[in-house]
Amino acid sequence: MSDATSLQQKYTDLLNLQKQQQQAAVKALDLLQTLQENDVEVSFLGSTLDNKSVQQLIAMHEENQLDILKTVEALNALVEQQITAAKLDIALLLKQGVDVAGLTGGNANQSQDVVLYGFGRIGRILTRLLAAKAASDKGLQLKAIVVRPAKAGDLLKRAKLLMHDSVHGAFEGSVVLDEENNGLIVNGRFIQVIYAKNPNEINYTSYGIDNALIIDNTGIWTDEEALGQHLQSKGVSKVLLTAPAKGDIKNIVYNVNDDTIGDDVIVSAASCTTNAITPTLKVLHDEYGVETGHVETIHSYTNDQNLIDNYHKKDRRGRSAGLNMVITSTGAAKAVGKALPELNGKLTGNAIRVPTPNVSMAILNLNLKTAPASADALNAFLQSVAESNKWQAQIDYVDSTEAVSTDFVGAQKVGIVDAQATIVTNNHATVYIWYDNEVGYSTQVLRVAKQMAGINYVDLLA
16 A cells, blocks of 8 residues: 555544544533433533533544544433433543443422622633533523613613623623613523612512622621621522621532531532632541642732722722732631631631733642652642542642633632642641632532522433
8 A cells, every 4th residue: 555545544434533522512502401401410520511512522522532432322322311400520420431221310409590790700611611511491490680770771781791701702692682681692591680789679579689699799788797688589489699708608619518508508618719729628637638828829810900090999909900910818717717617716818809801819838747758759649639529529639830811711620739749748748739710619609509499410330
């Protein structure tokens, strides 16, 4: 066979393989849609498969040396078995060689009306995540968004902000104005837009909303008395705050202390930094014992800073966010102690705001009771944790000499350990954690919301 003939055959074989993979990916996406409609959550190494394209799905399999045809086979079996109220990681299922036959789900979940009170950075990310889900009458149902009273044209502005994002790019879906009913139709689902000055002045039942879970994204009200105003509105049953809470309100980091929610009707999802670092701190403490430590947060600037120098009630934050690194305080280290009581009082913390719009980093400087054998040994432990079924949605692991902050824009894993930066000296360890302080945090908020709503999924790989 000539070289030209050999190359032509190789080209033909690759083309045929590509066609086969594309056909399989199309089938897989169709099956995933059906499973979502049946209230089955399917992830891939901890990442959601919502809104994935054919090429993205193929790439995910190739990068992890998994056969997409096996994925189709497993997904088809799950559909045929009519499993509901369940979750599984399809990549782990393939890696572990789990037999799908015989797996059973849980009891059907009911729907839960959700209202986003505030439509800023987190509110819009939550909307995108919820709208990416397949249409279903089960689980979280985004029914309304509440914003402050505004002038004519506000509805269009809200729609444009949802559609176009300077950090996360264009919304991969449809947003249609329904001016007659003062709402937005997002991916075919109607979302009421309500204008109000105070949480206690709305009758949600007049909009067909009842027993609603309010997700307060404003950051204005953070204690029990203030947040309790939501419960005075007709049609509200529970409140979830997307900021650290004051007083006796529980600060919840999902998969760390979510079992303490109980019957609480007001709960906080803590902060983005607390969510990013607490899971890693927990596994490190469980394995090595954390005696003391310091957390330094390198955090992207936020809306509470000034664009150019001007008066600000907080120290240093009045200086231009786009031109300065700004030393400021953070309550993340103290908040870790609320979610993880065994570390209460053991950590100090500080923060530096930097001129980037998104993706932050936390540096954990820890004095450990038991010394890791080396940085490589510590990294090996963290990698195994990141690949585990229990922690893969909260902890990720990257070992690249080229990784920079923009690589993690849109990362749904809550905290990503940078293995190249890990340092171990005797009993002292320094661990660097990247996190998308908008998207990663929002995934945790929705997990807490589901738990508050009593939405449960049987883990098919547990």
